[in-house]
Amino acid sequence: MSTTQSERLRELLAPLVSARELELEEVEVTPAGKRRVLRIVVDSDEGVQLDACADLSRDISAKLDETDVMGGAPYVLEVTSPGADRPLSQHRHYVRATGRLIKAQLVEGGELVARIVAVDDEGLDLEVPGVKGRKPTARRLTFAEIAKARVEIEFNRKSAAGDDAAAEADESDEIQEEA
DSSP: OOOOHHHHHHHHHHHHHHHTTOEEEEEEEEEETTEEEEEEEEEOTTOOOHHHHHHHHHHHHHHHHHSOTTOSSOEEEEEEOOOTTOEEOSHHHHHHTTTSEEEEEETTSOEEEEEEEEEOSSEEEEEEOOSTTOOOEEEEEEGGGEEEEEEOOOSSOOOOTTOOHHHHHHHTOEEEEEO
């Protein structure tokens, strides 16, 4: 049974990521001139701090130095969080985005911009902003109705309980290391 390099890397690195109480979201190897870029995306319910990325980057670098999974060609290691504008593709992504504004492309066409109020196994309870001074309206959207969705960045959102503007800034931090 043949496995891809990304699958071998995922198997090798998943225990290191889990040990730091993070989730391994993505492992990607892409060419970049004469080098390659190994991009490791991690996340958690609390977000990912820059120090956590730096510590994990050191752990991953040491593990990769012990193995030949990357071969002999040079590469750049990036350990990062998914960022604030990442696509929402899994249930846990929607749960983490509760309280945030999203833009959803609908399967039947069109798009919807709304705030996630609650998430369950079948879909989302949303608050659709009112237009021209009208009050927001509630809407239910099942996961089957969503073609794709993404968090909308809000720069001038009125302060709300549990608002983590500083955490959003940390989400885009990334660590790069030459291997």
